[in-house]
Amino acid sequence: MTTWGLVVETTVGAAERKHTEAQVVAHVEGTREEALAELERRARSHVPAHPLNHKRRRLLRDGDGFLLVVDGAWRSFITRFTVAELLEDSAAPAAPEPVAETPPAPEPVVEAPPPAPPRPTAEQLAELDADGVPVLPSWLGRRDLS
Numbered sequence: 001m002t003t004w005g006l007v008v009e010t011t012v013g014a015a016e017r018k019h020t021e022a023q024v025v026a027h028v029e030g031t032r033e034e035a036l037a038e039l040e041r042r043a044r045s046h047v048p049a050h051p052l053n054h055k056r057r058r059l060l061r062d063g064d065g066f067l068l069v070v071d072g073a074w075r076s077f078i079t080r081f082t083v084a085e086l087l088e089d090s091a092a093p094a095a096p097e098p099v100a101e102t103p104p105a106p107e108p109v110v111e112a113p114p115p116a117p118p119r120p121t122a123e124q125l126a127e128l129d130a131d132g133v134p135v136l137p138s139w140l141g142r143r144d145l146s
Contacts (some may be wrong), residue, residue: 003086004028004035007065010048010079027086035083039065043081 009022025042028035043059043066056071065082127135 001029002031004030004032005084005086006035006039006042007082007084008042008046008079009082011077012049028083032083032085036065039081039083043068043079046079046081048077048079 004027005024006026006028007022008025009020011018012021013019026038028038040061046068048068048070054070054072056069058069058071060067060069062080064084065080068079068081070077070079124136129135
């Protein structure tokens, strides 16, 4: 599938420092027409930083994109929207290596836990050793402690 870059070139700065900067704002995978549709959506909703108070805004369709001309009090500012096919990207994430088709591992057999020891009877709990300490602790066999 083809990857398309959506490029926005806009006028920044003022007076002698006025220049154009380009930025890839998004990538679209699909057909050129799908990329152009997304680019048009972005061009129609774009609000440029300059001029602050514009007198006129014109969006023009060009071969590979759109041209937005915004007239200010003294000058016009342009923003060019272009769609271009991505051929190479040095910072693209590495493609995952193909994984060989292997059968799924069998589910591990989980053994049921051993049954809890039977609860001691009242007589067993009442039995004391020579020092008066219960022979069986009262917590032995309680199911709520495991």
